[in-house]
Amino acid sequence: MHCQPRYKGPVYIWLKNKQSCLLCDEAADGDTPLCMACETELPWLGDHCQTCALPLPAAGLTCGQCLKQPPAFERVIAPWTYSFPIDSLITRFKHSAKWPFGHLLAELLAQALQHRFENDLPRPDLMLPVPLATRRLRQRGFNQAAMLARWLGSRLNILGDERLLLRIQDTDAQQALNANERRKNLRNAFALAPDASVKGLHLALVDDVLTTGATAQALARLLMDAGAARVDVYCLARTPKPGDTI
Known part of the structure; x- marks a missing residue:
């Protein structure tokens, strides 16, 4: 008809x-x-720590902090340093809901990850966005990490789970805190969803920016203690110095 x-x-x-x-x-x-x-002309991340992606003067090195206190996560993948114009694009995506900028950055991150998968990086079983505090989620209206994970998952054909990780405490904003204060601030802030199982899984945490690594460390430790086989971190950018705030 x-x-x-x-x-x-x-x-x-x-x-x-x-x-x-x-x-x-x-x-x-x-x-x-x-x-x-x-x-x-984007601020591509050059030589960096093999574990936390901190910019370093030569390739194939591990930073002093990771040597002294190895983190619970295995490796951080970040295409850029947190500098212009990447910092501006991320800020407009997060705080002004300019989703096309976030989608563009996710597409470029997916390309970088696919290249690494074809070389030396094992593919994860599951991607987990870093959960946002309830108060911040209510103010912003969306979790930028969850959106990045959806775009990455669609592009790379990797499953994501936005409900496995819970933020059970609304902590103080991390921006004004140093590394030690951030670790204390995040103590007991996260939990696994009831009946969640990660035993034997290779997991990837997804976030926008890695600063001190306190959030990634807290979540990776939670997952490893629950039986995960490996935890990596995928993010858009790495701050040039551990103490830099955003």
């Missing part, structure tokens, strides 16, 4: 639409809304 009128005009097809760069508004070179010139 032909109940729809016939239409012989041009049809708008999103996948064939010419993309514009979200940074300079020039024509993008491919399907990703970012031109080659802007992509080249």
